Amino acid sequence: MAEKERLSRETMAFRVAKEFQDGMVVNLGIGIPTLCVNYPSPDKEILYHTENGALNFGPIATPEDGDLDLVNAGGQLVTTKPGMSLFSHDESFAMIRGGHIDLCVLGAMQVSEKGDLANWLLPERGIGSIGGGMDLAIGAKRLIVVMEHTTKDGQPKILRKCNYELTAPECVDMIVTDLAVIDVAKEGLVLKELAPGWTAAEVQGLTEPRLIVSSDVKEVEIM
Amino acid sequence: MAEKERLSRETMAFRVAKEFQDGMVVNLGIGIPTLCVNYPSPDKEILYHTENGALNFGPIATPEDGDLDLVNAGGQLVTTKPGMSLFSHDESFAMIRGGHIDLCVLGAMQVSEKGDLANWLLPERGIGSIGGGMDLAIGAKRLIVVMEHTTKDGQPKILRKCNYELTAPECVDMIVTDLAVIDVAKEGLVLKELAPGWTAAEVQGLTEPRLIVSSDVKEVEIM
């Protein structure tokens, strides 16, 4: 049986960006989250926050017009935008910790059925970089995780209990993978959307905890 | 016997200002301390700090050129100065609490022989305003108190123990009064200077704790 197609990184970012509401302050982690910036519908005004000290900055800069003094948290050169502001690191994390970020999108190594997040320490390396992930996971009003549904070896990344060091317990609100969209609810993990061609049973087979299939489960919209 | 002359408020301020060293950051409390700004020798550059959020502001404004948006902690309109900076209240008290103010001059109701300071609550009123006095008393690297030596009734204000509510314990480094200059030292209160015409015995008579008379006690210089 040929491997069925999974969602591309771009489609995952497109799906996540549907959650962005007009006027929201959004912080995007490194990796797939960064791609989300390309997809909110143009009638929405989003204020992007980067933890190294800028709010409402513009798109990634071209190599010619980049400025070493204007980068995002991934070190990419970005551009200015009218209504941008700049601030120190303590102020930036006062914003995060103080609940002033509406939505944060992060990558993950593992997510548990309770919404525990592990995204910084590979046990085999023995050391990792926490960065600002802990602060964002706790501080943002809503946290969406975007990641591949399984590891490279095909093992589930959505687990009953994370066995990697936690970034934060019970912090994830929604999981978008290359196979499904899952809400982390009080009653458990609710399967809301499926990648085209995939069944709930197939996704359940690649997920350790039991998924509650939503009565109105639908297909993920492809770009 | 006619009452002997006491030092004027101006002379007290003049004496205090001799303690200002070139390059110092100085915060002046309301009352006599404010007058000190007029007397440091012109070869010294002093950076004045006001707790309501300015550093290195200029002299008191004339009524014509005053600006409601530029006041000192006493609510007086002040002027700008090249190299001035402006900041929020939390930043201003981060400076004070964090030990970035070299010298503070405050008025006092009572000072104890250990350097305890009481300057905010009159027991008969039952309520007072702490203001920024506690922060300055603890936070400034050096604290000079300037006050009349006795109350209006002729009672000592330098006491073995303050009986008013404390601003802070063991915080005063030097006391300048209208009769004397006194160091608060490990070994006790050291009488360093006397108002012209006054003897150590006379000043001791108006001071509750024992004064140690400095071997080189001299006369306070009059302007």
Place this chain on the structure above:
Amino acid sequence: MAINKVVASFDEAVKDIFDGATILIGGFGTPGGSPSYLIEALSRQGAKDLTIVGNTVGIGKELMQVVASFMSVPEWWYDGGQLAANRQVRKGIAAFPVSASPLLVSPFEKQLRAGEVEIEIVPQGTLAERIRAAKAGIGAFYCPIGPGTMVEKGKETKVIDGKKHVLEYAIKADFGLIRAYKADRLGNLIYRGTSRTFNATMAGAAKVTIVEVDEVVDAGELDPERIATPALYIDRIVVRPDEGRAQIKQKISKEEQLQT
């Protein structure tokens, strides 16, 4: 939809302030930094049993006439004393609850003597830091100010690096009323001179922050390096009427060094 936090009137800006709310009131106790029009609107609105938090609790219009002898008192100046005079205040949290002179007795002090209101006196820097803590998501902090004084009473203490510290908690408020110079529609703010004071500290520290400004400018007109309060801290913006602005504009032209 473009974000636009500007609301049409002061009355609209404060209409959902409820009885029993805790309100941060910006400024220092002088007219420059006072959110005067917001305070006046709140006194019209009439919410009761308020806890007001600020450097002072205000002296009110009557005492302002007295202090006018030594301090500039423009007609448009209102402070928290207006709310006390209007019997809307249940409690004050302040560094300067009463004037320096026992002869100047504010409405709040009268009510305090009559046992009708409560006061919590907080050292000024600790007050600023407790407000910042709420903004910054810090639950509490060990502060070196207060040991050996009545401020320490009933509080946890800890010796850190040989120095006694007092545990102080964040002050969490429902609304913040602040004053700034210019805003853009997103809520970015700049202040003017020492009127930054508690206003910048309080911006974002309450659940809802409402700012009174002289002018709303286009997004991009404020220097991003100079913005003292980034947009995400601000919920509502109201523009002061012209008379207030005119007076300040006149001052600006006189005072070139204080760059605008």
Place this chain on the structure above:
Amino acid sequence: MAINKVVASFDEAVKDIFDGATILIGGFGTPGGSPSYLIEALSRQGAKDLTIVGNTVGIGKELMQVVASFMSVPEWWYDGGQLAANRQVRKGIAAFPVSASPLLVSPFEKQLRAGEVEIEIVPQGTLAERIRAAKAGIGAFYCPIGPGTMVEKGKETKVIDGKKHVLEYAIKADFGLIRAYKADRLGNLIYRGTSRTFNATMAGAAKVTIVEVDEVVDAGELDPERIATPALYIDRIVVRPDEGRAQIKQKISKEEQLQT
């Protein structure tokens, strides 16, 4: 005597840094905010057994050649990795001690694996706040970041408003090496863009703060409303050589919107 904090050379600026000192190093881990020339001078100076505190501990010149494939890497860029490569570091306190890819192994990570250096990993916001606490005279604070993770281990905790908080202490350092855009002789600083980052947070947080700037301007040339670091936080100022400035100046002319 007019105050003048400008010192003649980078070597002079760092000459009293002693063995075993704790050093704050500004920036984010990118060239823009890095106090490169100060770091280079400290590596020449040779002080040993240093504890370095910053967002990263640095990757060093060799790895910079590798990251040059996806990140702009100017010749003048030095980071704390230079000190590790030079075996001057005993301990790091950082949020990003190692690169995201296990294939990019810095001198510090090599020494860590060999048990030659220590690391304390701190969440980025907690790191910034612990540094600010030292600047602001706060002994310790209850922080909501870390409960239920290894960050909590061995620390006091307290439930505040139903949420568990971890007690975090101020990081007290001997020297701070930071990077700014312009200074005046008094030590007032402005930064440029996101290069403000940890630099403004660290300014004044150590016993001695040394800043590397592009330019020293006359007192009064910096807008008092825009000064991000007031003069009293700064002890020494050194001006970068022209090559660094030239590169940035070229960028400025291209990027009008980022006002200078």
